[in-house]
Amino acid sequence: MKHLTSALLASALALPLSAPAALAETPDGVLVVAQNIDDIVAIDPAQAYEFTSGEIVTNLYDRLVQYDAEDVTVLAGGLASDWQVDADARTITFTLRDGAKFASGNPVTADDVVYSLARVVKLNLTPAFILTQLGWTPENVDQMVTGQDGQVTVKYEGDFSPSFVLNVLASRPASIVDSVVVKEHEQDGDMGNAWLNENAAGSGPFVLDRYTPAQMVRMSANKDYFKGAPAIDSVIIRHVAEAATQQLLLEKGDIDLARNLTPDQIASMNSDEIKVETYPQAAVHFLSFNQKTDSLTDPAVWQAARYLVNYEGMADSIVKGQMKVHQAFWPQGFPGSYDETPFTHDPEKAKQILADAGVETPITVTLDVINSAPFTDMAQSLQAGFAEAGINFEILPGTGSQVITKYRERSHQAMLLYWGPDFMDPHSNAKAFAYNPDNSDENYAATTTWRNAWAVPDEMNAETMAALSETDPAKREEMYRDLQRKVQEDSPIIIMFQAAYQVAMDKGVTGYVNGATSDFVYYRLVEKE
Known part of the structure; x- marks a missing residue:
């Protein structure tokens, strides 16, 4: 078994391993990254949306x-x-x-x-x-x-x-x-x-x-770049879905960066040759209910769901260091954010909400989730919490591209996913979470509202567009906070966390930039000692 594992790892990276007595080394001038990249559907800028x-x-x-x-x-x-x-x-x-x-x-x-x-x-x-x-x-x-x-x-x-x-x-x-x-x-x-x-x-x-x-990306430095050639000659991003494999490769020296380690793995790092950097992120993580599923259309189900998520339990364990509790659609730290977190894990309150509304339980719901850490662990936590109130999740794991494609088709029932702004203005997320003027199947929209078939109330649609055109900065920010309060209180989208991204890397790597969104990940300044 030991020989099989080594062979698979060597094959996966197509790089020679060093002698057993020493750590392997990645080639000089080449940054080797292990990352789960199976969410990619397209790389044409006119289509890329992952x-x-x-x-x-x-x-x-x-x-x-x-x-x-x-x-x-x-x-x-x-x-x-x-x-x-x-x-x-x-x-x-x-x-x-x-x-x-x-x-x-x-x-x-x-x-x-x-x-x-x-x-x-x-x-x-x-x-x-x-x-x-x-x-x-x-x-x-x-x-x-x-x-x-x-x-x-x-x-x-x-x-x-x-x-x-x-x-x-x-x-x-x-x-x-x-x-x-x-x-x-x-x-x-x-x-x-x-x-x-x-x-x-x-x-x-x-x-x-x-x-x-779902295998690899290789990029080489543009020597004629108008800001000057990158410090590193090339970057190899290898698809390694399993976090445990990423950790092993990093510890052996076969890669320079591991992009998808779990909090437990991060905490267990004790090598003097490895460092961990933490980067605040703009992405929010949410649970959503497709309104094409009859059993999920009662607002009482949405409200009860907010008390069945074990926010603190997950934040202190399976997503520790990678997410913090945040229950509004615009991330904390950006102008216009709403940072109140009124919901806690309270199954008895959830059961009372369902009973008062006459919602019959048990309800069985399929839950689509990306088949990698920490999403599968989060899904299991949700499964346990919701079962306490008679809402039973059947977890359906899939690759990132499979899950996202299903979401875009509106063919899911419940979905565990994340969302990052398309550009750094609160309207980017407001349009995604608080706007859907045409809920018809023919009117495809790249928003969480349309994908969950939620016909947003007319007043909220109007407020979203009014905030977009408001010229007074303070008033505009307050309008976005008001929209977040309304979505937080009454929608089929339960926002749970804001991401914090941790990257483990060889101590000799410097200059890696990981901004608040995926559009702000840069390799141009990376150097290796």
């Missing part, structure tokens, strides 16, 4: 403006060196920086920017809604986004502050692709979508060498 795909896109592509590795809290120029805002005319004019090139060697031009933004809108895949918020449609986008001679003019419709628009343009689908290369690989009018889900055509700090779904 956490891991966001990390990949960020390292391969640039945007006009972006949050970058040096300071992930500052919106800075990316492919644009500067910009001029005309709020009255709802127009922003960007000047492209000189010398920026794509991995192909082609210069970044205004035509590439115009093509890239219009491509997202015309393909109309999952993340397109982020850009179409600006009033862009397949019919008008060619008039709304124009450019020539190193300048791009962006027009928008709606009562938005310019800062909101800039945050939209700093989001993942606003990544700029090499239009010359992409057009060469177009098939049947797909604007290169199939090709870009296996390859890349960006100007970012890294170039994609190889992507094999």
Whole structure:
């Protein structure tokens, strides 16, 4: 058995192991990462909408403006060196920086920017809604986004502050692709979508060498990057789903970073050769009930559920160090957050709520969950807690992509999942958790409300849009806090935790940046001693 395990590990990484008496070493100039990457559905920026795909896109592509590795809290120029805002005319004019090139060697031009933004809108895949918020449609986008001679003019419709628009343009689908290369690989009018889900055509700090779904990603440094070549020559991200295997590989020296260790594993680390870094995250974790399931439509079930989650029990054990109790849709630490946590584990109160409402139990519900730590452990905790009130979960584990695809199809009953903002403005999460004006099956929306078939009350829909256009910052933040209170009190989405992300790494690794969202994971500054 010992020989079989060693063979599997060596095979998995395709790297030679050192002699038994010494730790293995990863190659000089190569950062080797073990990570569960099976949530990736797409890596084309016009389609990528998963956490891991966001990390990949960020390292391969640039945007006009972006949050970058040096300071992930500052919106800075990316492919644009500067910009001029005309709020009255709802127009922003960007000047492209000189010398920026794509991995192909082609210069970044205004035509590439115009093509890239219009491509997202015309393909109309999952993340397109982020850009179409600006009033862009397949019919008008060619008039709304124009450019020539190193300048791009962006027009928008709606009562938005310019800062909101800039945050939209700093989001993942606003990544700029090499239009010359992409057009060469177009098939049947797909604007290169199939090709870009296996390859890349960006100007970012890294170039994609190889992507094999649910196996590996290999990127090499872009030596001509406009901010300078990355400090590391290449990054290999290997799909290692099992946390225990990641720990073993790190301890043996076969990898440099382990991205998915459990709290127990983190606590057990005692090697002087390994360090653990903790990064606050913007993602919130929730339990949701699909309103297409009749037994889950009574608001009493939603309210009782809030008292059947063992928040503190999980926070002190299975998600310790990785999550903290948070019960509102906008994460703590960001303007407009609502940080009250009124719900505790109280099965007797939950049973009383159900009894008072005349809800008949037992209720049997399937619960979809990603088949990796800590999600399976969280599902078992929920299963035990809900059973105390006669709500019986049948846990259905699946890969990340399987679970997310099912969620998007609205074919689940209950779902344990997480959500991160698409851009750093509270409207990003408000639209996901407090807005759904058209609940029809035909009106696909990349929101938790639509995916759970929750027809949001008209007043809440109206308040969400009013907050978006509010120009007074203090009043706007209070409107978002009010929306969070309402969702917290009465919705089929039970928000439980805010993530804190821990990464274990070789002590010689420096410069790794893991910001508050998956779009803020950067390898450009990484060095290895």
